[in-house]
Amino acid sequence: MSEFQQSQQAEQAGNIEHPTSNIQHPSALATLSWIKHFFDYLGASREEPPPGASFLASPIWLGIWWGVLIGLILLFCGQTSKFIYIDF
Amino acid sequence: MIFNTFAYFILFLIPAAITFRLVRPAAQPWVCIAFGASFFVFFSLTQVGGAFGAACIVIFIWETIFSRFYKQGSVLCLVGIVQTILFLIVFKYWNFLTGLIFGAPTHNPLYWAGAFLPLGISFFTFEFIHYAVDRYRGNTQAGTFGEYMAFILFFPTMVAGPIKRYQTFLPSLREPSLEWAADWRIGMTRLLTGLAKKFAIADLMTAFTNHLNHADIAQAQRWVLPIWLLAYGVKIYFDFSAYSDIAIGSARLFGMKVPENFDWPYARTNIAEFWKHWHISLYRWLLDYVFIPLGGSRCKPPRVLINLLLTMFLSGLWHGAGLNFIVWGLWHGMLLAAHRTWSKWRGEKNTAPTIAGNIAAWAVTFVTVNLGWAFFCMDLPTATFFLKRLFGG
Numbered sequence: 001m002s003e004f005q006q007s008q009q010a011e012q013a014g015n016i017e018h019p020t021s022n023i024q025h026p027s028a029l030a031t032l033s034w035i036k037h038f039f040d041y042l043g044a045s046r047e048e049p050p051p052g053a054s055f056l057a058s059p060i061w062l063g064i065w066w067g068v069l070i071g072l073i074l075l076f077c078g079q080t081s082k083f084i085y086i087d088f
Numbered sequence: 089m090i091f092n093t094f095a096y097f098i099l100f101l102i103p104a105a106i107t108f109r110l111v112r113p114a115a116q117p118w119v120c121i122a123f124g125a126s127f128f129v130f131f132s133l134t135q136v137g138g139a140f141g142a143a144c145i146v147i148f149i150w151e152t153i154f155s156r157f158y159k160q161g162s163v164l165c166l167v168g169i170v171q172t173i174l175f176l177i178v179f180k181y182w183n184f185l186t187g188l189i190f191g192a193p194t195h196n197p198l199y200w201a202g203a204f205l206p207l208g209i210s211f212f213t214f215e216f217i218h219y220a221v222d223r224y225r226g227n228t229q230a231g232t233f234g235e236y237m238a239f240i241l242f243f244p245t246m247v248a249g250p251i252k253r254y255q256t257f258l259p260s261l262r263e264p265s266l267e268w269a270a271d272w273r274i275g276m277t278r279l280l281t282g283l284a285k286k287f288a289i290a291d292l293m294t295a296f297t298n299h300l301n302h303a304d305i306a307q308a309q310r311w312v313l314p315i316w317l318l319a320y321g322v323k324i325y326f327d328f329s330a331y332s333d334i335a336i337g338s339a340r341l342f343g344m345k346v347p348e349n350f351d352w353p354y355a356r357t358n359i360a361e362f363w364k365h366w367h368i369s370l371y372r373w374l375l376d377y378v379f380i381p382l383g384g385s386r387c388k389p390p391r392v393l394i395n396l397l398l399t400m401f402l403s404g405l406w407h408g409a410g411l412n413f414i415v416w417g418l419w420h421g422m423l424l425a426a427h428r429t430w431s432k433w434r435g436e437k438n439t440a441p442t443i444a445g446n447i448a449a450w451a452v453t454f455v456t457v458n459l460g461w462a463f464f465c466m467d468l469p470t471a472t473f474f475l476k477r478l479f480g481g
Contacts, residue, residue: 028443036352043333044277045348062273069280076287080092081294083286083331084324085248086136088210088407 090131090247091334092286100127100243105341109268117238117261120342124241128207131247137204144206147175151216152237158223158230165224172216179209184409208247210406214373215240219254221377228255235261244338248331250347250369257346264343271343278337285330293323302470305477313478320465321458325354328367347372354457357449359423362457374399385428393428397421407464412471416463423456 037050042065049056090096104123108116125145132141154171157164177185182200183193190196219236222228231239231254239257240246265271296319299308308316332349339346353366363371382395397418404417441449462471 036355043281044274044337045333047274062277066277066280069277069284072284072288073280076291077092079291079294080287081291083091083248084327085331086090087205088248 090135091331092283095130095134099130101338101341104243105338108264108342113262116264117232117234120238120243120261121234121241124238124243124246127243128241128246132207136207140202141204141206144209147206148212148237148240151240152233155216155219155223155236156230156233158220160226161224165220168220169217172213172220176209176213179204179206181405181409211249211251212240212246214251214370215254217377218251218373222254228253229258231258242339244335244342245346248328248335249367250332250335250349251373252346252369257344260344265345266343268343271340275337275340278333278340282330282333282337285326285333290323290327290330293319293326296320297323297465300466300470300474302473305470305474308477310477313474317458317462317474317478320461321354324461324464325350354454355450356453357446358453359420359427359456362453363420363424370403374403378402389429389432393425396424396428400424410467412463412466412468415468415471416460419460419463423460 034050037046038053038056040046041049041053041056055061100123104119107123108119111119125148128145128148129142132144133139137144151168151172154164154168158168159165182198183196183203186196186198187193190198193199193201219228219239223230230236235258236254238261239252239254242252242257245252296316299305299312299316300320305313329350336346336348347369349368351365351368353362356362356365379395379399382398383391384395385392387395398421400417400421401414402417403420404413404415407413407416459475462474465471466474
């Protein structure tokens with residue numbers, strides 16, 4: 001099994017390696033991990049909200065968040081260009 | 089464009105995802121095939137390749153028929169790999185390779201004036217090769233004609249990935265998630281996030297990255313140059329990760345999960361970690377089908393470094409038919425080789441790095457990756473000129 005597959009299995013098992021996991025200060029690590037988890041949940045690449053932020057899973061919050069995203073899309077969509085990787 | 093067009097959502101994604109969930113399981117692969125083929129033809133005709141591009145749908149039909157003959161250890165798997173590589177060479181590298189021999193198009197008797205790139209060829213050929221290799225090794229089951237065709241014509245990932253694996257796609261196709269509400273909530277959030285990243289961040293960077301041409305570089309003040317290059321680093325990350333978000337979100341509307349492609353790559357503190365979290369599906373493909381067959385990291389140290397360089401050379405060449413992409417690949421190959429040599433020389437340390445050490449490692453990684461983008465976004469003479477101006481004034 002390759003190193004990558006092992007790390008993938010570790011991630012799937014919940015033992016997720018964080019980019020700053022070897023920092024000496026646990027509080028800094030916890031804060032960074034929480035921030036990453038928060039943004040991952042907002043972007044729907046994680047399905048569970050971070051600890052202490054269960055309000056993010058409420059329908060009201062989801063409605064607000066979708067509203068923000070749709071607002072950003074409408075605000076900036078006039079200048080869009082081709083995705084870079086389409087040409088590869 | 090494709091993912092940022094109304095046509096994608098109205099003509100393809102929403103109808104396909106709803107139909108897929110409503111039909112009986114035996115018909116689901118055929119929904120993927122019908123919509124995938126229509127998607128390929130529609131966007132070939134309207135955006136890439138025209139009528140000849142649309143005609144390339146026969147590649148998918150041929151591949152599906154030919155793949156039915158694959159068996160463990162069969163020479164036909166090897167023939168399948170060779171013909172797939174030939175497709176890629178003809179469409180993507182013909183003028184580049186003949187140009188290396190004959191020079192400029194005016195002197196090149198083999199120059200193909202009407203050359204075009206079939207939609208998504210770089211990505212679907214990787215899936216063809218993966219299937220042929222894994223059938224040869226006996227690592228995957230054959231599936232049915234319809235299931236394999238649904239795999240290669242699954243339109244959310246057809247054009248630019250994430251590069252799927254048949255072993256993980258097949259169970260998902262046979263038993264997709266039945267949780268409509270959760271899948272659509274998560275899928276739509278992912279889609280909207282992707283579109284917002286593309287429109288509000290990636291496209292905003294175009295104002296800076298448009299200046300990455302010889303004339304503007306020659307006139308610009310030196311301090312502006314790193315800002316332009318950094319803007320490209322931001323643009324390509326948000327552009328491609330947005331694309332992946334939309335692809336992953338689209339698949340989720342079907343009740344299917346496809347591989348992740350990005351996991352905070354710019355936060356990583358060394359180049360090896362960067363590559364494990366940047367374009368993850370490509371990294372895994374290169375690891376499994378290039379680096380490990382070359383001997384991987386189980387050879388003698390000099391050979392491992394050569395394997396790294398060769399793998400990243402191919403990665404660069406795959407990204408585009410140009411010397412600049414080859415240099416970009418080799419730059420990353422050298423960074424990976426340097427990191428490996430450094431790690432071996434330094435050995436395992438029992439003490440964790442300090443915060444300052446981590447910040448320094450992150451900064452070195454971030455700067456070297458972003459310097460490499462110069463070769464990715466400009467042709468070789470322009471990139472060289474850019475770097476000369478950046479470092480030489």
